[in-house]
Structure formats: structure tokens, C-alpha cells
Amino acid sequence: MKFTKRTIYIVLVIVVTIAIDQISKVLVRNNIQPRTDFQPSERISILGDTFIMMNVENTGAFLGMGSDLNPTLRIILLLILPILVLGFVLRHILKDxxxxRWSLFAFASIIGGGIANVYDRIVYGSVTDFFFIDLGGVFRTGIFNMADLSVTTGMIILVLVSFRKKKKSDNIEKAV
Incomplete structure (x- = not known):
């Protein structure tokens, strides 16, 4: 593999995404009391009741889904499958x-966030989630982390780029 500017850009986005996620999780694990069976997590208000930080260890995937699966199925669905998919996506963006540039950034952000959460599952057996947003009941998130934010941002960028490309192709077809 040649290390072109493009390849370096991809690797840099992935590494920075992982670093930001892992640093934020270390800070949360070291400074915010986690939820236990006997007490709720310490809640730190960042912006009133709208933006809150807490420390929740998630043994499942998105919003805890899969946390009650048997261990073998959880390994397959939460470790092996994501590693394979991330590997295929990385291979694709390196070759194509x-x-x-926007799609490269989006894919690299998704890969970095995915790797960061898989790393947590391997090393800690769970993923540390800590952000919660509640816009007065109109919009409310589950508890998430920086890796989740990177994956979501990457997906939004890919959708927007896709719409932009579709609009361009529709305009070209109308002109012809």
C-alpha cells in the first residue's frame, strides 16, 4: 500500500477519531461515578437539564440492544461482524x-468510531457512554459517546453527499 496524501488523510481521521473517543472515555471513567445496581450514575449538568453527562457501561450495542444475548451471539454480532464490516469499508475507501473528500471523511469517521467501540468491548467488556440530550421532551437521545457521535455524523454526511450527487445528476438529466 502506498502512503499517498489521501491514505494519510484517511488514517489521520481514523486515528484522531479513536483518540478523541478514548481520551473522553478515560476522563469520564476517572471522574464520573458510574451507575451500579444499587445507585444511579452521577449526573453532571452541562447545560441545565438539556445536556447532561453521566457514566453508563453499555454491554450491548446502540441503546443497549443485544446486552441480553447469549455470550456467543454477542461476540458474533458485537465484535466479529463489526470488525469484518469495518475492514471491508476501510479496504473500499483505500482502493476507490x-x-x-467529504465521503472519505465520513467513512473514516465511521470506521474510527466503530474501532473505538469495538476496542472497548474487547478490553473492558462494555462501552462507556456518557452524553445525554433532552430538548424538553421534543427530542431526547439515548446515552451516547464520542464514537457514537462520529459514526452518526459520518452517516449524516454520507446521506447529505448522496442527496447532493442525486440533485446534480437530476439537473444534468434535465439539461440534456
Whole structure:
């Protein structure tokens, strides 16, 4: 594999995404009392009741889904499958030179966030989640972390880029 500017860009986005996620999780684990069976997590108000930090160890995937699966199925669905998918996506973006810069950033953010959460599952047996947003009941998130934010942001960027490309192709078809 040649280390072109493009490859370095991809690796840099992945590494920075992982670093930001892991540093934030270390800070949360070291400074915020986690939830236990006997007491709720310490809640730190960042912006009133709208933006809150807490420390929750998630043994499942998104919003805890899969935490009650048997151990073998959990390993397959939460470790092996994500590693395979992340590997295929990484291989794709390294090989396909036609991918635009925004899509590269989005895919690399998704890969970095995915790797960060898989790392947590391997090393800690769970993923540390800590952000919670509640916009007065109109919009409320589950508890999430920086890796989740990177994956979500990457997906939103890919959708927006896709709409932009579709709009361009529709305009070209109308002009012809």
C-alpha cells in the first residue's frame, strides 16, 4: 500500500477519531461515578437539564440492544461482524480513488468510531457512554459517546453527499 496524501488523510481521521473517543472515555471513567445496581450514575449538568453527562457501561450495542444475548451471539454480532464490516469499508475507501473528500471523511469517521467501540468491548467488556440530550421532551437521545457521535455524523454526511450527487445528476438529466 502506498502512503499517498489521501491514505494519510484517511488514517489521520481514523486515528484522531479513536483518540478523541478514548481520551473522553478515560476522563469520564476517572471522574464520573458510574451507575451500579444499587445507585444511579452521577449526573453532571452541562447545560441545565438539556445536556447532561453521566457514566453508563453499555454491554450491548446502540441503546443497549443485544446486552441480553447469549455470550456467543454477542461476540458474533458485537465484535466479529463489526470488525469484518469495518475492514471491508476501510479496504473500499483505500482502493476507490473516486470517493470525494467529504465521503472519505465520513467513512473514516465511521470506521474510527466503530474501532473505538469495538476496542472497548474487547478490553473492558462494555462501552462507556456518557452524553445525554433532552430538548424538553421534543427530542431526547439515548446515552451516547464520542464514537457514537462520529459514526452518526459520518452517516449524516454520507446521506447529505448522496442527496447532493442525486440533485446534480437530476439537473444534468434535465439539461440534456
Amino acid at each position: 480513488s473516486s470517493i470525494d
